[in-house]
Amino acid sequence: MADGFFVELGTQSGVYTTALDLGAVDPQADGVWRANLVLDAFTTYHLRLIAYNAAGNSSPSEEGTAPALICYPAFCDDGNECTADACDPDGCTNVPLADGSGCFDGMCVAGRCEPIQCLIDSGCDDGNLCNGVEFCAADGMCGAGLPLSCGEPTACTAPSCDPQGGCVDVPLPDGTTCDDGDKWTKDDRCQAGACMGSEKTRGKALGRGKRR
Numbered sequence: 001m002a003d004g005f006f007v008e009l010g011t012q013s014g015v016y017t018t019a020l021d022l023g024a025v026d027p028q029a030d031g032v033w034r035a036n037l038v039l040d041a042f043t044t045y046h047l048r049l050i051a052y053n054a055a056g057n058s059s060p061s062e063e064g065t066a067p068a069l070i071c072y073p074a075f076c077d078d079g080n081e082c083t084a085d086a087c088d089p090d091g092c093t094n095v096p097l098a099d100g101s102g103c104f105d106g107m108c109v110a111g112r113c114e115p116i117q118c119l120i121d122s123g124c125d126d127g128n129l130c131n132g133v134e135f136c137a138a139d140g141m142c143g144a145g146l147p148l149s150c151g152e153p154t155a156c157t158a159p160s161c162d163p164q165g166g167c168v169d170v171p172l173p174d175g176t177t178c179d180d181g182d183k184w185t186k187d188d189r190c191q192a193g194a195c196m197g198s199e200k201t202r203g204k205a206l207g208r209g210k211r212r
Contacts, residue, residue: 001053002025002051002052002053002058003024003052003053003054004021004022004023004024004025004051004052004053005021005022005023005025005035005049005050005051005052006019006020006021006022006049006050006052006057007019007020007022007037007047007048007049007050008047008048008049008050008060009039009045009046009047009048010045010046010047011043011044011045011046012046013046013063013065014046014063015046016046016047016048020037022035022037023035039066040068041068041069041072042068042069042072043068044065044066044067044068045065045066046063046064046065047063047064047065047066048060048061048062048063048064049061069087070087070088070089070090070091071087071091071092072087073085073086073087075092076092076093076094078092078094080094080111080112080113081103081104081108081113082096082097082101082103082108082109082111082112082113083095083096083097083111084096084097096108096110096111097111099119100119100123106140107119107140109140114140115140116139116140116141117136117140117141117142118136118140118141118142119136119140120136121133121134121135121136123136123142124136124142124143127163127164128163129148129161129162129163129164129165129166130147130148130161130162130163130166131144131145131147131148132144132145132146132147132148133145133146148161148166148167150167150168151167154169155178155179155180155190155195156171156172156176156178156190156191156193156194156195157169157170157171157172157193158170158172169193171190171192171193172190172193173190174189174190174191174192175189175190175191176189176190177189177190178190178195179195180195180196180197182197183200184199184200185197185198185199185200186198186199186200
């Protein structure tokens with residue numbers, strides 16, 4: 001039974017320039033024996049273990065390797081909010097974010113933060129049909145659309161605009177006086193947006209002729 005372990009390590013395979021006493025190593029909950037060893041993350045180390053107890057030392061284990069990190073994520077930050085900074089086996093990567101991603105001064109374009117509002121017309125849409133269709137100008141700023149013209153009122157409707165649906169004709173209150181343009185109707189009134197009247201009596205009134 002081992003009382004503890006030594007670790008021999010060096011920066012060249014088979015050449016161990018340092019020996020550290022790890023002391024007693026207890027198995028963890030998963031049954032694996034582990035000990036923490038703090039090394040320079042950017043240096044590759046070759047190492048082997050030697051167990052010891054009161055009877056002496058064991059033979060060294062096979063050599064293991066602790067490869068150096070190519071990069072450390074915290075060191076990969078390029079200070080550019082329009083890149084995604086990461087660390088992979090080849091080193092730091094700084095991938096530009098998609099054009100149109102938000103940044104402090106405006107939007108990301110080709111990996112740089114530009115003081116603009118839009119890239120395409122749809123980026124300016126305010127969701128209100130009544131003020132027209134907004135557009136993205138060449139300078140990257142949004143331009144206002146032309147407000148909708150919803151036409152003229154009728155005898156029993158008034159034009160209006162709904163931000164979601166656009167132009168609508170709003171019926172005037174039932175009973176509002178109107179003129180349906182028919183000379184054979186009277187008492188014209190609005191009803192459900194339509195001008196309606198009651199029919200007049202047609203024909204000529206009868207009268208007496210004069211005697212001679």
